[in-house]
Structure formats: structure tokens, C-alpha cells
Amino acid sequence: MSKKLDVLEExxxxxxxxxxxxxxxVDSTFLLAVAKKVNPEKLLAITVATQFVxxxxxxxxxxxxxxxxSDHVCLDVDIFENKDVIQNTKDRCYYCKKQLFxxxxxxxQNYSITTLLHAVNLDDLIDFRPGLKxxxxxxxxxxxxxxxxxxxxxxxxxxxxGLETWDKPSQSCLATRIPYNKMILEDDLIRVxxxxxxxxxxxxxxxxxxxxxxxxxxxxxxxxxxxxxxDDIRQKISxxxxxIGFSHTSIDIDGYKTGKMNHEVF
Numbered sequence: 001m002s003k004k005l006d007v008l009e010e011x012x013x014x015x016x017x018x019x020x021x022x023x024x025x026v027d028s029t030f031l032l033a034v035a036k037k038v039n040p041e042k043l044l045a046i047t048v049a050t051q052f053v054x055x056x057x058x059x060x061x062x063x064x065x066x067x068x069x070s071d072h073v074c075l076d077v078d079i080f081e082n083k084d085v086i087q088n089t090k091d092r093c094y095y096c097k098k099q100l101f102x103x104x105x106x107x108x109q110n111y112s113i114t115t116l117l118h119a120v121n122l123d124d125l126i127d128f129r130p131g132l133k134x135x136x137x138x139x140x141x142x143x144x145x146x147x148x149x150x151x152x153x154x155x156x157x158x159x160x161x162g163l164e165t166w167d168k169p170s171q172s173c174l175a176t177r178i179p180y181n182k183m184i185l186e187d188d189l190i191r192v193x194x195x196x197x198x199x200x201x202x203x204x205x206x207x208x209x210x211x212x213x214x215x216x217x218x219x220x221x222x223x224x225x226x227x228x229x230x231d232d233i234r235q236k237i238s239x240x241x242x243x244i245g246f247s248h249t250s251i252d253i254d255g256y257k258t259g260k261m262n263h264e265v266f
Contacts, residue, residue: 005157008147009038015115017042019108021101021140022072023053024061027119029068029165030154031144035117036068042113045072048100050079051186052173054193064165075103085175086184090130092175097131101138116140123151127258169206170258177211187245191216194244202233206256215248216241222255 012018018035022028022045032045045068047061058074065072077100079085084095101118108116118135120142125132135142144154151170158166174189188211195209195216204224210217218237220228227233228251241249 004148004153005034008034008143008149011143011147012038012040016040017111017113018115018117019044019046019104019111019113020070021104021116021118021135022047022061022065023119023171024057024064024165025119025171026151026158026165026168027121027144027154029064029163030158030161031117031119032065032070033068033158033161033163036070042111043070044108044111044113045070046104046107047072047074048077048103049074050077050100050173051189052079052096052175054174054197056197057171067164073107075107077103080184080186088175088178088180088182088184090128090180092180093129093131094134096173096175097134098138101135101140105138105140117143120145121149121151121154172258177209179210179212191245195241195246198240198244199237202236204228208256210252214246215250216246217250217252219252219254219256225251225253225255 012035018040020028020032020035020043022032024047032043035043045061045065047058047065049055049058062072062074079096079099082095082099085092085099105116108114116139118140120132120135121144125145155166174192175184177192178184178188192209192211196207199207199209199218199220204220204227206221208219210219218228228237238249
């Protein structure tokens with residue numbers, strides 16, 4: 001564990017100025033905190049806000065950048081102007097990352113920063129992530145993966161460093177709730193966001209609401225499925241999801257698993 005951190009710090013010390021693509025999640029917060037520790041001449045966290053990212057997550061990113069004492073820029077993008085993205089093919093993530101990371105790179109150049117980092121870890125390399133190709137094409141480096149960090153490593157080190165993100169549930173953009181090859185509609189994303197926020201308020205921290213037209217499919221971690229199916233909880237969810245706009249609600253008995261929508265194209 002400590003050797004990985006030593007390797008990471010030594011790598012980051014080679015850069016006088018750094019931009020971190022920053023979501024405020026577990027990985028990017030850890031990377032930004034370590035970058036701050038090695039004290040480059042310039043350190044800038046850049047967050048890109050689109051309709052794919054809940055507003056509360058964008059606000060949280062700003063909070064974490066402040067706590068780390070890093071300069072922070074938030075860029076607003078209307079992702080629905082990118083037809084390649086909203087067509088929602090299996091290459092959606094590539095087109096999205098290409099646009100967003102191109103904007104981060106341009107912003108970094110405006111600050112005279114050439115070293116671009118994103119917080120990919122070893123576990124990310126196992127899943128289907130076409131966005132990684134876009135980041136590589138644009139010259140983004142992956143110091144966490146290069147130093148051998150897994151998600152568990154990052155959580156353990158984050159806890160030791162006192163970062164409140166150490167046990168933050170895994171997040172992903174709202175577009176991952178829509179089946180591939182179904183056009184992404186803003187109304188669907190709004191429904192998904194409201195539904196997930198409701199479930200989180202009920203105490204289900206790690207949750208996904210997959211949107212299949214007017215049907216919602218709820219995923220929670222397996223050991224929380226029983227709680228989800230309690231009569232009073234189930235009725236509250238049914239009533240609220242109907243208000244949100246879902247005519248049918250189902251529970252995925254296999255539970256939450258990252259990248260589950262990718263199974264539809266492989």
C-alpha cells in the first residue's frame with residue numbers, strides 16, 4: 001500500500017503544473033489530494049457539468065476542491081447538442097469524453113498547464129470504457145492505474161488521509177441508466193435523478209435506477225434487497241415513483257453491479 005503511494009507521489013513530483021479532471025468522486029478526490037501534497041507550481045481541478053451529472057454532485061466537487069485548497073473551475077456544457085452522444089450507441093462514452101476532455105484540455109492551455117490527469121484505476125481497465133480511448137488520444141495520463149491502485153487501495157488511503165470520500169458510494173453519469181441504442185431524453189434523466197435521490201434519502205446509499213421507458217428497475221447492493229422489499233418501504237417507493245412518472249417499478253434481484261448495462265452489448 002505505502003509503496004504504491006510512494007510511486008504515485010514520485011510520478012507527480014515530475015510535473016510543475018497539473019490539471020486534474022475532477023468529479024469529486026472517490027478516485028479524483030484522492031488524486032487531487034495527493035497532487036496537492038506534492039505541491040506543484042500550479043494545480044487546477046476542472047469539473048464539467050452536464051445534464052448527465054446531478055447538480056448535487058457538481059456542488060460536492062466544488063466543496064471537495066475547497067477542502068483540498070485547490071483552484072477549481074467548473075465548465076457548463078449542454079451535452080444534448082452532441083448528437084453522437086444522445087444517440088446512445090455503445091460508443092457514447094467515447095464521444096462524450098472526447099468533447100468534455102477536449103474542453104478540459106483547452107482550458108488547461110489557457111492556464112498554461114500541459115500535464116493532464118484523470119483518475120482511472122486498475123479496476124476501471126477491466127470494464128468496457130470506450131471513454132478511455134478518447135482520454136488517451138487527448139494526452140491524459142492515468143497515474144493511479146500506472147502506480148497499481150485499485151478502488152479498494154484508493155478507499156483505504158483516502159480514509160488514512162481523512163478524506164470524507166473514502167466511503168462515498170460509486171457514482172456514474174446518469175446516461176448509464178438508459179439502455180444502449182435508446183435515445184437519451186432529458187426527461188428520462190430527470191426522472192432517474194429524482195428516483196435515485198428519493199432512494200438515497202430512504203437510506204439506500206449505493207443505488208441505480210435503470211430506465212426502461214416507463215418502467216424503472218431498481219438496483220441496490222444485495223444485502224439491502226430485503227430491506228427494499230419490506231412492505232412499508234416498497235409502498236413508499238411505488239407511490240413516489242408513480243408521482244415521478246414511472247408506471248411500473250421492478251427490483252433487480254441480482255442487486256447492484258457496476259457496468260450492468262454493458263452486458264446488453266456484449
